[in-house]
Amino acid sequence: MLERTPLKDRTEVTFVLPADTPPGPVSVVGDFNDWQPGVHQLVPRKDGNRAVTVALPAASTHSFRYLAAGDYWFNDENAEAQDGANSRLHT
Template sequence: MLEQQRRKDRTEVTFVLPADTPPGPVSVVGDFNEWKPGTHELTLRPDGTRAVTVTLPAKASHSFRYLAAGDYWFNDDSAEGHDGNSRLTT
């Protein structure tokens, strides 16, 4: 799930997953962090989900995927589109 909070010249995007699906550590990787795993690792929240918030430029389009333990890559079903990767527009 994606949560977006629009600001004047930027958008704070929170990437949210269930606490244990998939198991183990998960990072969101995309063009906004040069596809570098571990830069934005999801952490546990009090509501039982895990999430990470990334500040992105407003009015831009981004590609991203999740990377879980065991080199398991997957897309976000709630993303605006897919082209092999998940897509979102801020």
């Protein structure tokens, strides 16, 4: 799930996944972090889900995927679009 908070010059996008699906550490990787695993790792929230917030430029489009333990790559089923193997989001 993607949560957005529009601000004056950027949009804060929060990437949210259930606490244990998939199990183990998960990070969001995309063109906004040069596809570097571990830069934006999801952490537990009080509601039981895991999340990480990334500030992105306003009115921009980005490709991303999730990377879980065991080199398991997967997309966000709630993303606005798919771009080949990647999910897409618009701020």
